[in-house]
Amino acid sequence: MSSKKEINEDLVNERRKCNFNIQEVTHIIDGGVENTLQRKKIEDVALNGGASLDDVPEECMNLRERYENALRKSCVYANILRNELLEITGIENFGTPVIRRTGDAFFKDISPFMLHLGMFVPTIMGQCTAEQQGIWLPKALDMQIIGAYAQTELGHGTFIRGLETTATYDPKTKEFILYSPTITSYKWWAGGLGRTANHCIVVAQLYTQGKCHGVHPFIVQIRDLDTHMPLPGIKVGEIGPRMGFNTADNGFLGFNHFRIPRMNMMMKNAQVLEDGTYVKVARHGKLTYGTMVFVRVTLVNEASFNLSKAVTIAVRYSAVRRQSELRPGSAEPQILDYPTQQHKLFICIATAHAFQLTANWLWHTFTVVQAEMRKGNIDTLPELHALSSCLKAVSTSDAAACIEQCRFACGGHGYMMSSNLPYLYSFVAATRTYEGDYTVLLLQTARYLVKAWEQAEAKKIVTPTVAYLNRCFDTNEKVAWTNSPEGIIKSFQAIAAGKISLCVKNIRQRIKTGMDYEDAWLMTTVQLVSAAEAHCRSMILDTYWNEMQRLTKTSSDNVKMVLYQLTTLYLVYWALEKSGDLLRYTSITEGDIDLLQKEYEDLLVKIRPNAVGLVDAFDLRDEILRSTLGSYDGRVYERLMEEVQKNPLNKVPVDPSFQKYLKPFMKSKI
């Protein structure tokens, strides 16, 4: 065992073996040297005070203690945020992922302020008029008011048009009356709502002049700013323990004819005038869903970040952990030397890179579409919606699967909360559901793909992200297989086009048998989800490959090489995973698949010496990783032992329950 200050010898050797410049890769992941410098500056400022430390691990506290502890640390962190960090980033970068990530050093679970920062403030920015922003934004940014985003109800989350909470305009008092008519209309799930928030955004059916105009967002004060008591007409509370997010303070909320001023309707996209006249401002009916699109875009980044943490933990642990005997009497190998372990882990490193570069590209696309919309052009919104929907769905789903694989890779110790892997899994598993469930979002993308297919069929030029449909349209024959990165990407586009084509054919056939369009669509949804997933995979492969080529143009040779190996590993991995589809839609043969398998196994061998270097390049500080298994120094066993000392169960040698229950129980059976 190494002494306290030493770095585990195996990790020292791994770092010696690494043949590329780690910093160069860090800069690529961060999006440039300046970004790395700014990130480090933010981390230094945010993590200066040591306020993140807990004497007792969060998971050993009871629910109330956990909440109180999370709130205490949230206040410390928010103070740093508003007093110091915003000066570094500028207010316009309030929601930058780098800032949010420093928060991970404070909370093992989730901050009750997460939704204030992640959705309340962005909704004010996106859904309010300039005048309204002038009222709410300074208070929200300064956290004089604390908000949540209450859209989902007990009865409806996915189907927003089915929400039941009503906001009825009363022209006499110039107020809206909020009402929860049924048990299923209670708001449910909103983070920060249960105990913390004194304001929230409420999405409700708007009624004025006797007519329903559909769902609209309102800003609502729910608690007294001084006493924090719920205001009369408000019923609010916490929804109870969850698989994760247990300090996120998710809440329920009901309204009993609760009145809010007219100006609390968020009026950027639609307005109700004083006399009750409804005026639609926006040219697109779904602009009220704007915050969701924004969050979906950011979740691709989150998926990558959480996965990079999990795989850093698992790779470092696998370098330290030794197990079994390859030959009788030989030393136990590092588990990282097992090809099966490499198979579990290297794809996770590549996936984190693939999602990071895709997230950067998606963010750029988002900002371009936003700029166009500010000029009044909404033509690119449907493509952004289709893109953000499928990328959110696939990245969160894959990241959850990869994080679980990282846990498997750490054996029993991976199951410890102190490894941080269960927490990471619970966060990312939730992202597969919230902000639009996986299946539901892929079906949104499928709608777009079917329309694009019909356009291609009509010989119209389709939008850039589905341009391959124009090319693939006339090919009834299988696409010629070539084993190269470009060949694999082209083959995945052929799979996507083939699947979309089949969906359209099946929908049409079903209609011919007498079904209406809705039923024909419904009966085809299993295939539609598969088609949207295939489209999304082709997009990720394409973006990862092309972006990595672009970003490594001026890199040193060894960086180029290791990142080329990793990108190729990703492409080959997915080609093997989808070999059934390749056999169906391309000319690939079984012999070609054997060659791919061999290439994959060769890549594992090539990447092996650089594995620890690759996860070091994520440059995740120990405070942010928060893992007994994954720290930079590899003192895994020492940290596990240290953690045991903090367990309240070990404070006394004999637990009081022995006298109370166990002893009488043992004595009773005579």
Ligand SMILES: CCCCC/C=C/C(=O)SCCNC(=O)CCNC(=O)[C@H](O)C(C)(C)COP(=O)(O)OP(=O)(O)OC[C@H]1O[C@@H](n2cnc3c(N)ncnc32)[C@H](O)[C@@H]1OP(=O)(O)O
């Ligand atoms: C820091 C972050 C922490 C986050 C914690 C968690 C927070 C939350 O979860 S908040 C709650 C989030 N809730 C959801 O995401 C609900 C998911 N449901 C939906 O988004 C929608 O209801 C829907 C898309 C599933 C369906 O909406 P609906 O109104 O029924 O629309 P249609 O299916 O009829 O589609 C009509 C038309 O509109 C297009 N469209 C739908 N959404 C958008 C959008 N966001 N932007 C642009 N366009 C959109 C849709 O594609 C259809 O287009 P056409 O095919 O051209 O008719």
Ligand SMILES: Cc1cc2nc3c(=O)[nH]c(=O)nc-3n(C[C@H](O)[C@H](O)[C@H](O)COP(=O)(O)OP(=O)(O)OC[C@H]3O[C@@H](n4cnc5c(N)ncnc54)[C@H](O)[C@@H]3O)c2cc1C
């Ligand atoms: C940790 C967490 C935090 C959250 N935070 C918030 C928050 O802050 N604010 C907020 O408003 N909400 C929040 N939510 C709610 C979240 O947005 C919803 O749970 C989510 O949108 C899914 O909706 P649902 O629960 O109604 O699922 P359902 O729609 O009931 O889904 C159940 C199943 O039905 C399937 N399904 C539903 N509709 C269709 C369809 N049309 N076609 C095919 N299959 C379908 C789904 O695929 C899924 O498998 C949070 C949820 C979680 C888990």
